[in-house]
Amino acid sequence: MTPANLETGYRGPQVCAIVGITYRQLDYWARTDLLRPSLADARGSGTQRLYSYRDLLELKVIKQLLDAGLNLREARRAVDCLRRSGDDLATANLVLGVAGTVLTQSGEEIIDLLRGGQGVLNIVPLANVVGEIDAAIVALAPVDGPLEASAPPVVDEPLTPLRRAAGRG
């Protein structure tokens, strides 16, 4: 049993279930240095990668970018921008422009960027990412009791309207 999630980290298949991606994607992204596990990398067959909670957020950002039709080159720029910034992600918007990537806090900055005439802007509301990751963790993690077998079947698109659970103390 031994959850080994909230303190030790998240292993490959767990990450796939939480983020909503395939293991092939997670493996490919780790091999191509898009997102390698920050707690423990793989050291041969049989070993296990260990992802942190922050890794889950970045992976979810990548998945949302792919769902929006973007390629992994843009996803790489997104994670680079996320790594360069602090950890006040829950209220920010990640903006990918042709001239660079920015983290904005208010909508006014986005209006300014649009008026600047920089071309196409790809905007990721990070509050959604935090909320969906937290919801998936709560839904999939064995909390401590013996009721871990009754996990919701599909938590891919929760459709919850902006419920900020903040369930990560």
Add this chain to the structure above:
Amino acid sequence: MTPANLETGYRGPQVCAIVGITYRQLDYWARTDLLRPSLADARGSGTQRLYSYRDLLELKVIKQLLDAGLNLREARRAVDCLRRSGDDLATANLVLGVAGTVLTQSGEEIIDLLRGGQGVLNIVPLANVVGEIDAAIVALAPVDGPLEASAPPVVDEPLTPLRRAAGRG
């Protein structure tokens, strides 16, 4: 000589020069029904496709989406949205969300969409598109005099900061 541009339309290689794409892309997009010429389609080898000015705008939107890292599936949604709307494109923003595509006039609507928590938004400022297409036409079209040989070498990224020439009477 016979310009045959502003009244008859634009042929394949001309379109590639104006929009900034390769002929292979233009051909592939026409064959896959992404954007077929609205004036005259190809009827076998040796014939010629004829694109309208509106086609140039939509092609430029596609190119900007590709430059932003999006795939042709999103570009298809973009042109579908552009065809369903009127022709007041110069002041609008094309917004591609995971739940649908919208044409917005003010930046306020984009703020509302971000607050709605719909996920990633891809925004195309259409004023840029109109301006760059017009500039490329002026730069590449033989205006009437014999000075058409002195065309600027590369007009791919003009870098002009929001110069709204509106040179299309």
Add this chain to the structure above:
DNA sequence: TCGCGTAGTTACGCGCGTGTTATAAGGCTA
């Protein structure tokens, strides 16, 4: 009508990003 330039057609191949399957090897329980 002949010839040539121009433009569309066809075939082959590539890189990206991933699905599928089989294989190998560590990790955890007994």
Add this chain to the structure above:
DNA sequence: TAGCCTTATAACACGCGCGTAACTACGCGA
């Protein structure tokens, strides 16, 4: 420590979105 289960690795293949090149055929001028 024996054993199985889990997890990473490897090889192969596929569709997308083109590049490249050869081929074909219209169109226009002489």
